[in-house]
Amino acid sequence: MLHIVLFQPEIAPNTGNIGRMCALTGSRLHLIHPLGFVINDKNLRRAGMDYWHSLDVREHADWSAFRASPEAPQRLWLFTTKSSHNFWQVSFADGDGLVFGNEGSGAPAWLHDEIGREFRITIPHANPDLRSLNLSTAAGVACYEALRQTKLLGD
Numbered sequence: 001m002l003h004i005v006l007f008q009p010e011i012a013p014n015t016g017n018i019g020r021m022c023a024l025t026g027s028r029l030h031l032i033h034p035l036g037f038v039i040n041d042k043n044l045r046r047a048g049m050d051y052w053h054s055l056d057v058r059e060h061a062d063w064s065a066f067r068a069s070p071e072a073p074q075r076l077w078l079f080t081t082k083s084s085h086n087f088w089q090v091s092f093a094d095g096d097g098l099v100f101g102n103e104g105s106g107a108p109a110w111l112h113d114e115i116g117r118e119f120r121i122t123i124p125h126a127n128p129d130l131r132s133l134n135l136s137t138a139a140g141v142a143c144y145e146a147l148r149q150t151k152l153l154g155d
Contacts, residue, residue: 001027001095002095003027004021004028004029004100004139005076006031006139007032008033008101009135010104011037015037018136018140023056026056026152027056027147029055029058030058030066031057031058032062075095077090077092077097077098077099079098079139083121084122086123092145092149098143103135123138
């Protein structure tokens, strides 16, 4: 199983889209609080609430609670703009966790340090003047590449 880990996401539609993707791919979604929204039908209806009943989602009070959880993945990959290694240069494995910072400020420096340089990766793009992909797009690109490599979804 693949784990998608959202660190303090701020925008409900992004989380809804990622939840929908996780439900469709059989990936587990971990939400690290605090969230910038309330998980309810009003906030997530258009993006993915109708898939929420099929989603394997775990909420964690904070990063420490997530790391202490027996359901937390052992190996974590942090997707960040602050890396020179791109995600095509690594080998994902069954059980890995793909970690994404929030929409406003990404992942804090202490989280970069905890995960370590060798597990920080980026999604390459052609325009250096632009910062990064939308959170739900980045999670989708990363999830499907990890699923392709691990053959957890189809051939």
